[in-house]
Amino acid sequence: MILDQLKSIFKNKLKNSYSQIEIFHLFSIFSQEILKISKNTILTEPDFFIPDNKIDEFYVVLKKLTDFEPVQYIIGKTEFYNLQFLVDKNVLIPRPETEEIVDIILKTENLDQKKILDIGTGSGCIAISLKKNSNAEVFATDISENVIITAKKNALLNSVDINFIQHDILSAKNILFNQIELNFDIIISNPPYVRNSEKKLMKSNVLNFEPSLALYVSDEKPLLFYEAIKNFALSSLKKNGMIYLEINEFLSEQTANLFRNKEFSSVEIKKDLSNKNRFLRIKK
Numbered sequence: 001m002i003l004d005q006l007k008s009i010f011k012n013k014l015k016n017s018y019s020q021i022e023i024f025h026l027f028s029i030f031s032q033e034i035l036k037i038s039k040n041t042i043l044t045e046p047d048f049f050i051p052d053n054k055i056d057e058f059y060v061v062l063k064k065l066t067d068f069e070p071v072q073y074i075i076g077k078t079e080f081y082n083l084q085f086l087v088d089k090n091v092l093i094p095r096p097e098t099e100e101i102v103d104i105i106l107k108t109e110n111l112d113q114k115k116i117l118d119i120g121t122g123s124g125c126i127a128i129s130l131k132k133n134s135n136a137e138v139f140a141t142d143i144s145e146n147v148i149i150t151a152k153k154n155a156l157l158n159s160v161d162i163n164f165i166q167h168d169i170l171s172a173k174n175i176l177f178n179q180i181e182l183n184f185d186i187i188i189s190n191p192p193y194v195r196n197s198e199k200k201l202m203k204s205n206v207l208n209f210e211p212s213l214a215l216y217v218s219d220e221k222p223l224l225f226y227e228a229i230k231n232f233a234l235s236s237l238k239k240n241g242m243i244y245l246e247i248n249e250f251l252s253e254q255t256a257n258l259f260r261n262k263e264f265s266s267v268e269i270k271k272d273l274s275n276k277n278r279f280l281r282i283k284k
Contacts, residue, residue: 001049001050001052001055002046002047002048002049002050003031003042003045003046003047003048003050004046004047006027006031006050006055006058007027007046009058009062010023010026010027010058010062011023013062013065013066014026014062014065014066017065017066017068018065026065026071027042028042029071029075030058030061030074030075033075034054034057034058034061035048035050035054061074067208068203068204068205068208068209069205069208069209070093070205070206070209070210072087072093073087073088073089073093073209076088078093078094080094080098080099080123080125080129081099081102081103081125081129081132081133083125083128083129083132083158084157084158085123085124085125085128085154085157085158086123086150086153086154086157087123087150088150089209089210089211090144090146090147090150090211091122091123091147091150091151091211091214092122092123092210092211092214092215093210094122094123094125096273097246097272097273097274097278098125098126098190098246099129100272100273100278100279101126101188101190101244101246101278101279102125102126102129102130104244104270104279104281105130105186105188105244106130106133106134108281109186109242111130111134111135111136111186112134112135112136113135113136113137114134114136114137114185114186115136115137115139115183115184115185115186116130116136116137116138116139116184116185116186116187116188117138117139117140117141117184117186117187117188117236118130118138118139118140118141118188118189119141119169119187119188119189119191119229119232120141120142120143120169120189120190120191120192120214120225121140121141121142121147121148121151121164122142122147122151122190122214123147123150123151123154124140124150124151124152124154124155124162124164125154126140126188126190127139127140127151127155127162127188128151128154128155128158128160128162130188131155131160131161131162132158132160136186137163138160138162138163139162139163139164139165139184140162140163140164140165141164141165141166141167141169142164142166142167143166143167143168143169143213144166144213145166148164148166151164152164169189169191169225169228169229169232170224170225170228183236183238184236184237184238184241185237185238185241185242186241186242186243186244187229187232187233187236187237187241187242187243187244188243188244188245189225189229189244189245189246190245190246191225191226191229191245191246192213192214192215192216192217192225193217193222193225193226193246193247193248193251194215194216194217194248195216195217195218195219195222195248196216196217196218196219197219198250199216222248222251223251223254223255223258226245226247226255226258227258229243229245230258230259233284234263237284238284239284240265240283240284241283241284242281242282242283242284243259243280243281243282243283243284244279244280244281244282245279245280245282246278246279247269247277247278247279247280249276249277249278252269252277252280253269255280256269256280259280259282263284264282264283264284265283265284266281266282266283267280267281267282267283268280268281268282
């Protein structure tokens with residue numbers, strides 16, 4: 001089979017699920033990934049020969065795409081803040097808005113020799129990106145051992161040293177933190193914040209494949225992670241220290257109000273590039 005024939009198969013199999021532009025983009029991604037060819041080859045060599053074993057790989061991919069499995073999980077990697085990250089079904093696929101919070105921190109804070117904590121690190125994208133672009137001492141936690149394993153691989157992939165700790169921020173016991181001085185300059189988190197009632201707004205590729213533990217909270221207690229982070233910060237964040245949080249746009253004021261008390265000197269709601277209330281910037 002030649003490349004042009006395979007492209008036709010892609011169009012036919014995916015035409016009811018994706019737009020023509022999306023299909024070409026997907027074909028280009030997987031042709032480069034499976035065949036190890038360039039974009040230029042895809043565009044200029046329609047007669048490029050494809051061996052049978054590679055055709056089998058394309059059919060496996062097509063099945064996954066018709067089931068709306070995210071491309072990042074199929075190829076096992078993604079890009080975040082100009083860095084490469086391994087991703088699997090244990091971790092959320094890093095979002096562009098999360099890149100924004102990294103950018104805000106790097107452009108707003110002097111991270112020289114600062115001690116930073118990333119709570120609920122997932123793939124490690126926030127912690128690793130901050131460490132790659134500063135000389136801060138970075139700690140990162142997550143409840144899942146499998147998630148920590150993936151995050152450690154990403155730290156190695158990007159040649160940075162991160163202090164990873166398996167820890168549940170909702171636990172009343174913080175004994176795992178006894179190994180370090182609880183005196184952070186900056187705490188960051190992108191915790192679960194999508195209410196169960198909002199699942200109907202989510203696309204099937206998110207609902208069916210991304211880890212629910214990292215996404216959803218109950219409608220009864222949608223801010224429980226933010227409450228836990230606030231309580232942790234009261235004892236573990238330096239005076240004048242900063243908290244950066246990604247938040248649910250529909251609960252921005254309620255989330256901000258958790259921190260509007262005498263323990264914190266300022267609480268700012270910041271918008272993302274889509275003009276949605278997406279972040280909190282809090283000073284102790």
